[in-house]
Every structure is written in structure tokens, then in C-alpha cells.
Amino acid sequence: MKNNPDRKMYMGVGRFMIPIPQMISNRGLEKGAAGAKAKAELLSEEERKVHYFVVKKMAVAKEPITAELVGEELGMPLERVVKTIDKLESLKTFLYRSDGKGINWAYPLSLENTGHRMTVSTGEEFSAA
Numbered sequence: 001m002k003n004n005p006d007r008k009m010y011m012g013v014g015r016f017m018i019p020i021p022q023m024i025s026n027r028g029l030e031k032g033a034a035g036a037k038a039k040a041e042l043l044s045e046e047e048r049k050v051h052y053f054v055v056k057k058m059a060v061a062k063e064p065i066t067a068e069l070v071g072e073e074l075g076m077p078l079e080r081v082v083k084t085i086d087k088l089e090s091l092k093t094f095l096y097r098s099d100g101k102g103i104n105w106a107y108p109l110s111l112e113n114t115g116h117r118m119t120v121s122t123g124e125e126f127s128a129a
Helices: 022-040 045-061 067-074 078-090
Strands: 009-013 016-020 117-119 125-128
Touching: 016 022, 045 067, 045 078, 067 078
Parallel strands: none
Antiparallel strands: 009 016, 117 125
């Protein structure tokens, strides 16, 4: 991991922002990356396929993605799609349904304004999850 002295992490305490030492912020980053990798290793090929599909579809549709749509477009039985979406959501890393129906957050995209914008190579902008 490369240190960039121009990029610092801060923690808000009341009205003040206090810089976090690079060594501590790097440890947190490494721990988070290791946790995400461990969760990703739990996924089957079919679960990855569903996650990738949802992210790609969300980028185009700009609206919550339903299990019915996933099943139709991937040719999967609805029961299996629902089970897969439930697992991905339970891992608290890949998907989230704020209303319990349509997926409105699929790492790395969110349909809601998170305050964090990302721009892809085509110039489109999205809220980052």
C-alpha cells in the first residue's frame, strides 16, 4: 500500500476535524480490504453473476432492480434469485434494499445521493455506495 502525504483521513469530534495518523488509517484500510476479500470468497459463480448483473443494470436503469427482473434477464427461477439476493444482502457488502423489494444499493453504486460521486470512463456520474 502506497502512502500519499497529500491524502489524509480525518475524524469529526464535535465541530472539529482531527487528522488520524497515517499508520492508524492504513491499518483500518487493510482490515476493511481483508474483510471485503473474505466475503467475496464466500460467493459462488452464480451469486457473483447476480451481483454483477444488478450493478450493470442499475447503472443503466437508474431505478431499483427487482428480483423478477433479475430472474427474467438471467433466466433463473425467481425462488433462486430471491435466495441469492437475500444472501448477498445479508453479507452487508454487496446489495441493499431500503424498501425490502427493489435493490437500490449494489456495491459500488447507490441510487440514493450518498454525497460521494464517482465518474466512469464514459463520463457518467453515479453516487458511490
